[in-house]
Amino acid sequence: EKDRIFITRKIPEHLLEPYTDMFDFSMWENEEEPVPKDVLFQEAEQADGLICMVSEKVDKALIEHGKRLKVIANVAVGYDNIDVEEATKRGIIVTNTPDVLTETTADLGFALLMATARRIIEANKFIAENRWREWGPFLLAGADIHHKTIGIVGMGRIGEAIARRANGFSMSVLYHNRSRRPEAEKYIGAQYVSFEELLERSDFVVSVVPYSKESHEMFDKQAFAKMKKSAIFINISRGGVVDEQALYDALKNKEIAAAGLDVFAKEPIGSDSPFMALDNCVCLPHIGSASVETREKMITLALENVKGTLCGEGPLTPVK
Ligand code: GLV
Ligand code: GLV
Numbered sequence: 001e002k003d004r005i006f007i008t009r010k011i012p013e014h015l016l017e018p019y020t021d022m023f024d025f026s027m028w029e030n031e032e033e034p035v036p037k038d039v040l041f042q043e044a045e046q047a048d049g050l051i052c053m054v055s056e057k058v059d060k061a062l063i064e065h066g067k068r069l070k071v072i073a074n075v076a077v078g079y080d081n082i083d084v085e086e087a088t089k090r091g092i093i094v095t096n097t098p099d100v101l102t103e104t105t106a107d108l109g110f111a112l113l114m115a116t117a118r119r120i121i122e123a124n125k126f127i128a129e130n131r132w133r134e135w136g137p138f139l140l141a142g143a144d145i146h147h148k149t150i151g152i153v154g155m156g157r158i159g160e161a162i163a164r165r166a167n168g169f170s171m172s173v174l175y176h177n178r179s180r181r182p183e184a185e186k187y188i189g190a191q192y193v194s195f196e197e198l199l200e201r202s203d204f205v206v207s208v209v210p211y212s213k214e215s216h217e218m219f220d221k222q223a224f225a226k227m228k229k230s231a232i233f234i235n236i237s238r239g240g241v242v243d244e245q246a247l248y249d250a251l252k253n254k255e256i257a258a259a260g261l262d263v264f265a266k267e268p269i270g271s272d273s274p275f276m277a278l279d280n281c282v283c284l285p286h287i288g289s290a291s292v293e294t295r296e297k298m299i300t301l302a303l304e305n306v307k308g309t310l311c312g313e314g315p316l317t318p319v320k
Helices: 013-019 037-046 060-065 084-089 102-117 120-128 157-168 182-188 195-201 221-226 244-252 292-310
Strands: 003-007 023-027 049-052 071-074 093-095 149-153 172-176 204-207 232-235 258-261 281-283
Touching: 003 037, 013 023, 013 292, 023 292, 037 060, 049 292, 060 084, 071 292, 084 093, 093 292, 102 120, 102 157, 102 204, 102 232, 102 258, 102 281, 149 157, 149 195, 157 172, 157 182, 172 195, 195 221, 221 244, 244 258
Parallel strands: 003 023, 003 049, 049 071, 071 093, 149 172, 149 204, 204 232, 232 258, 258 281
Antiparallel strands: none
8 A cells, every 4th residue: 555645735747657657646635725734644544655835834733643654845045834843742843845846045135135225026017007107216215235234143044145146246244053164154254243233234134934932023123223224124934033013113113214025024014914015025925935946856856755764765955
C-alpha cells in the first residue's frame, strides 16, 4: 500500500505527476480558501505525510491527531505555524523550503521598499480617482532610495540578497542579527550594529527576522520612537515581530514617514484594516515568494522532502 499524503491546498497536478507512483495524494481542492479545520483533522488522521502552507496552524492538537504522520512539509521558509517541538517529540520530521525563494522574496522586499518610498500605489490611485490635472513640482514627491542607509534586521539568506540589491543602489548597509556574519560583512560591505543603533541610523528599516519568542513584537513603541522621522519601515518576515498598534500610532502621528507591509499579526486583513486607511502605508497580502517559478520550486521541494523522509534517503531541508 502506498503512503498517503494530504496537501492542504489545491496545487497544479503536473507537479504531483512524478510522485503518483509512490504516493496516494489527497488534496483540499480549493486554491483560494484554506482547508476547514475539521477536514484538516480528518485528513491528518489518515496521512503519512502532510504538505501544508503558512495559512495552516499545525498545533499540538493536530499533531496528536495525526497518528501515522512521519513528515510535515511546510511550503514556506518560515515555520512558526508549526509546533516543531511537539512534532520532534513524536519523531515527526518537519521541513521547510529555504534557498529556492531567497531571491524572489528579496525582489519583493525591494519592490515594497521602492513602492513605499516613491509612493507608487498612491500615485496610481491618484490617476484612478481622476485627480491628475497638472504637473506639479512636488506632486507625489517621495523619498530617495539611492545613497541612503538601509538597516537589515535578520541577516539570513534573504537579508543578504536584499543587501546585494542595496549595493546596486549605492546604499550604505547596516545589519543586526543574533550572530555576526563576517562573510556577509566582507562581500557585501554590511556593517554590524546594535538594534538601537540600526534604528537610529537607518533611512529604511527592513525586517527579515524569523518570528520567535525572542523576536515577538521587537518593533514596539520604543523601537519606532528611536527611528528617524523620515524613516520607512518594511516588513517581509512575520507580522508577529511588530506591535501593530505602536506601528499604526507611529504612522498616524508621523513619528516615522511610511511603512510597507507584506505580513500582519493576523492574516488575512481586509479593507477595514486601520493600516489601509493610511496614505503612508502600503499593504500586500503576504506575497513575498509569490512568483510562479518560485512557488513551483517550493512545492517540488516540499514533495522531495516528503519523498526523502518516507523513502529512505532522508529529507533535503529539515528545520534546525
Ligand atoms: C513565507 O512567508 C515563507 O516563510 O516562506
Ligand atoms: C530566513 O530564514 C532566510 O532564509 O533568510
